[in-house]
Amino acid sequence: xxxxxxGGISPLQQMVAxxxxxxxxxLFMTPLDVVKVRLQSQRRPSVACGKCLLYCNGVLEPxxxxxxxxxxxxxxxxxxxxxxxxxxxxKIVRHEGTRTLWSGLPATLVMTVPATAIYxxxxxxxxxxxxxxxxxxxxxxxxxAGTLARLGTVTVVSPLxxxxxxxxAQHVSYRELGISVQTAVAxxxxxxxxxxxxxxxxxxxxxxALYWFNYELMKNWLxxxxxxxxxxxxxxxVAGGISGTVAAILTLPFDVVKTxxxxxxxxxxxxxxxxxxxxxxxxLLRRILAESGTKGLFAGFLPRIxxxxxxxxIMISTYEFGKSFFQKLNQEQLTTGPSKGARG
Numbered sequence: 001x002x003x004x005x006x007g008g009i010s011p012l013q014q015m016v017a018x019x020x021x022x023x024x025x026x027l028f029m030t031p032l033d034v035v036k037v038r039l040q041s042q043r044r045p046s047v048a049c050g051k052c053l054l055y056c057n058g059v060l061e062p063x064x065x066x067x068x069x070x071x072x073x074x075x076x077x078x079x080x081x082x083x084x085x086x087x088x089x090x091k092i093v094r095h096e097g098t099r100t101l102w103s104g105l106p107a108t109l110v111m112t113v114p115a116t117a118i119y120x121x122x123x124x125x126x127x128x129x130x131x132x133x134x135x136x137x138x139x140x141x142x143x144x145a146g147t148l149a150r151l152g153t154v155t156v157v158s159p160l161x162x163x164x165x166x167x168x169a170q171h172v173s174y175r176e177l178g179i180s181v182q183t184a185v186a187x188x189x190x191x192x193x194x195x196x197x198x199x200x201x202x203x204x205x206x207x208x209a210l211y212w213f214n215y216e217l218m219k220n221w222l223x224x225x226x227x228x229x230x231x232x233x234x235x236x237x238v239a240g241g242i243s244g245t246v247a248a249i250l251t252l253p254f255d256v257v258k259t260x261x262x263x264x265x266x267x268x269x270x271x272x273x274x275x276x277x278x279x280x281x282x283x284l285l286r287r288i289l290a291e292s293g294t295k296g297l298f299a300g301f302l303p304r305i306x307x308x309x310x311x312x313x314i315m316i317s318t319y320e321f322g323k324s325f326f327q328k329l330n331q332e333q334l335t336t337g338p339s340k341g342a343r344g
Contacts, residue, residue: 008327008330009323009326009327009330010326011121011125013322013323013326013330014117014120014121014124014125014323015117015118015120015121016117016322016326017120017318017319017321017322017323017325017326018116018117018119018120018121018319018322019113019114019116019117020318020322021116021120021314021315021316021318021319021322022109022112022113022115022116022117022315023109023112023113024314024315024318025112025311025314025315025318026105026108026109026112026113027105028310028311028314029307029310029311029314030101030102030104030105030108031089031101031102032303032306032307033104033108033303033307034092034100034101034102034103034104035085035088035089035092035101035300035303036259036300036303036304036307037259037300038082038088038092039082039085039088039299039300039303040255040256040259040260040299040300041259041260084302085302085303085306088303089101111157114157115153115156115157116315118152118153118156119149119150119153120149120319122145122148122149122152122153123145123146123149123212124145126144126145126148126149127141127142127145130144130145140213142212142213142215142216143209143210143212143213144209145212146208146209146211146212146213147205147208147209149208150204150205150207150208150209151201151205153204154197154200154201154204154205155197155201158193158194158197158200159193159194181193200254200258202251202254202257203251203254203255203258204251206247206250206251206254207247207248207250207251208247210243210246210247210250210251211243211244211246211247211312212243214239214242214243214246214247215239215240215243215316218238218239218242218243219231219235219236219239222235222238222239223235231320233317233320233321233324234317236313236316236317236319236320236321237313237314237316237317238313239316240312240313240315240316240317241309241310241312241313242309243312244308244309244311244312244313245305245308245309245312247308248304248305248307248308248309249301249305252297252298252300252301252304253285253288253297253298255300255304256288256296256297256298256299256300257284257285257288259300260284260288285297
């Protein structure tokens with residue numbers, strides 16, 4: 001990590017500021033994330049005569065396990081289907097309780113706080129390095145730094161992302177979740193914990209590149225002649241919200257693929273079989289397009305956009321506020337330090 005500059009902030013202070021932003025953002029945005037996962041993980045039912053549909057992890061899969069058996073009725077009794085964002089909110093609260101909207105919050109915090117702290121700190125350090133050594137232009141430094149920082153973070157937290165998605169898509173206890181993860185490892189090896197890494201990287205890395213590129217441009221435009229290190233919280237909030245919305249729209253199809261690939265693991269566990277192979281991201285995109293059309297590629301559009309704008313705005317403005325707080329604190333310590341030493 002780079003050393004602290006006079007009047008600047010240390011990497012540790014950057015991690016504290018970004019970690020605090022992650023906690024605030026998670027508390028506000030988890031319900032929208034739960035709704036998004038539910039909408040993306042459900043598919044149109046394909047009911048065949050005399051065949052059983054297994055309802056698992058919010059996915060209606062045509063698993064022909066017990067045709068013409070009374071046991072089928074316990075699996076398929078008009079499972080809840082969501083027609084839209086508000087419909088999902090109402091039905092989840094009505095049938096499962098308000099607390100379900102925050103299902104997976106502990107896993108979200110465990111994953112989000114350290115991941116965000118690493119990600120934002122790595123981004124700032126990489127951007128400073130790229131600009132300071134003239135490795136790239138100031139215009140493209142945010143894009144390169146965001147890409148590298150996100151790629152490393154995705155690799156580290158992918159198993160926790162899988163756990164969180166399963167908690168949200170299927171209302172299970174933590175004991176059941178532990179058994180589910182152990183079963184997945186036993187059947188598919190440790191690599192199964194990185195199921196969905198490809199589409200997650202395809203979603204998050206371009207998102208990060210687009211987000212930081214647009215954010216820095218928008219922030220500089222809104223700030224005008226004001227120095228870059230004196231950006232107001234309001235400007236950061238607006239710039240972050242707009243940049244997050246644009247990036248979320250462009251990367252939504254990969255988010256749909258990531259969610260469906262991860263929740264499909266639950267269906268395989270129900271059959272107690274190991275999947276013969278994992279379809280590529282592009283094959284899954286084509287299959288979703290064939291089954292549900294363009295609308296299927298943008299399932300969960302509204303909750304993702306509703307979530308992206310405020311979550312990015314809250315996160316970046318909280319982070320900038322935290323950095324500003326530590327900058328002022330460090331400047332005060334530099335100012336009062338020598339005088340205190342002289343009095344001593």
